[in-house]
Amino acid sequence: MSNLVIIYPGASDPGWVPITHMINLAADLFDAPLTVPSQRSANPLGKLFQAIPRRKGADKPDCLFIARHPGELKMLSRYEGWRTAFRQVGAWIIDSFWLNYLPNAGVLRNYDRLFITYGNDAEEYEAATKIPTTYLSWGSDVLGIGENPPHKDIDLLRIGRQPASWENDDDAKALFETKGLRYQGRPPEPKGPKTDYQNAFDYYKRAKFVLAHSNFTDESANTHPNKEYVTGRWTDALACGATVIGVQPVSDMTMQKLFWPEATVNLSTPDRDKSLGEITDAIAGWSPERAALNHRMALARLDWRWRFREIAAAFDVKSDKLDRDLAAIAKAIGPVEPAPA
Numbered sequence: 001m002s003n004l005v006i007i008y009p010g011a012s013d014p015g016w017v018p019i020t021h022m023i024n025l026a027a028d029l030f031d032a033p034l035t036v037p038s039q040r041s042a043n044p045l046g047k048l049f050q051a052i053p054r055r056k057g058a059d060k061p062d063c064l065f066i067a068r069h070p071g072e073l074k075m076l077s078r079y080e081g082w083r084t085a086f087r088q089v090g091a092w093i094i095d096s097f098w099l100n101y102l103p104n105a106g107v108l109r110n111y112d113r114l115f116i117t118y119g120n121d122a123e124e125y126e127a128a129t130k131i132p133t134t135y136l137s138w139g140s141d142v143l144g145i146g147e148n149p150p151h152k153d154i155d156l157l158r159i160g161r162q163p164a165s166w167e168n169d170d171d172a173k174a175l176f177e178t179k180g181l182r183y184q185g186r187p188p189e190p191k192g193p194k195t196d197y198q199n200a201f202d203y204y205k206r207a208k209f210v211l212a213h214s215n216f217t218d219e220s221a222n223t224h225p226n227k228e229y230v231t232g233r234w235t236d237a238l239a240c241g242a243t244v245i246g247v248q249p250v251s252d253m254t255m256q257k258l259f260w261p262e263a264t265v266n267l268s269t270p271d272r273d274k275s276l277g278e279i280t281d282a283i284a285g286w287s288p289e290r291a292a293l294n295h296r297m298a299l300a301r302l303d304w305r306w307r308f309r310e311i312a313a314a315f316d317v318k319s320d321k322l323d324r325d326l327a328a329i330a331k332a333i334g335p336v337e338p339a340p341a
Helices: 014-030 043-051 070-078 119-129 169-177 196-206 232-239 253-257 276-284 288-301 304-315 320-333
Strands: 004-007 062-067 089-093 113-116 133-135 154-158 207-211 243-246 264-266
Touching: 004 014, 014 062, 014 196, 014 232, 014 304, 014 320, 062 070, 062 304, 070 089, 089 304, 113 119, 113 304, 119 133, 119 253, 154 169, 154 196, 154 276, 196 207, 196 232, 207 232, 207 276, 232 243, 232 288, 243 276, 243 288, 288 320, 304 320
Parallel strands: 004 062, 062 089, 089 113, 113 133, 154 207, 207 243, 243 264
Antiparallel strands: none
């Protein structure tokens, strides 16, 4: 077992299944104990801290806390004396763009380093927290569950929340059928033991294009009003060779630093009927070679294991499992263009 402890409060939230999958993968690769505290009870973390031997200095374990947003950094402060159990504490903040939720300096001083998925805010984080901050973008388990099958029987796949003009899947299917194209609306509920996340990947693998629009096209209160960002829908689709089509979150640093030209098609409008011509033109230009490139580039740039390598270096954690997986990725991708600096 490694000297790293992972704490993640979001495992019971159905909207966080992609991150829960990532955390379970990290715990496995690092051979790290994973603790999932209850929002209603202090017992899980209390028992964890009691179980950690009271070592000194460099012999203490390190802690990686996964926060869904900056406000969750306060959670560990509920446990008196928790910080003394660890040598180093780092926090990986997933929806890090909610900077207004950052806690006060008294909470932040317990953290030695921060990791954020929204790289645009890295300098602002360091200025506000005085804590070294590393950009770790969204990723996907490309090696583990990503795949690019040779046969793609869906021209356009709709998964997740979409603008109002895309609400009726039956109308959209009929519209695309007039163009000789195969549109797949919301995937049906999975049967048997398969999870919704596994089911989504089954459909990603069948799709040439996956529909995803910038959160600026979404008026719901769940999205940030003036910061646009990539989510797991982009990275999971690319993990299966699909191209993401829609009004793209072009201001997100991830688009500029990690994506490649074939990864996305940027529509001029989120309106279904008005963008129909652009979509049909994009589908007409699709090729199996494009799908193969997307899968290969996703392995090279988007696999979660590259993010884990950064974490391993930060905490000086050794993992034979992670090293083997990274070697497998390197063998699969061969020479590939590195991400821009």
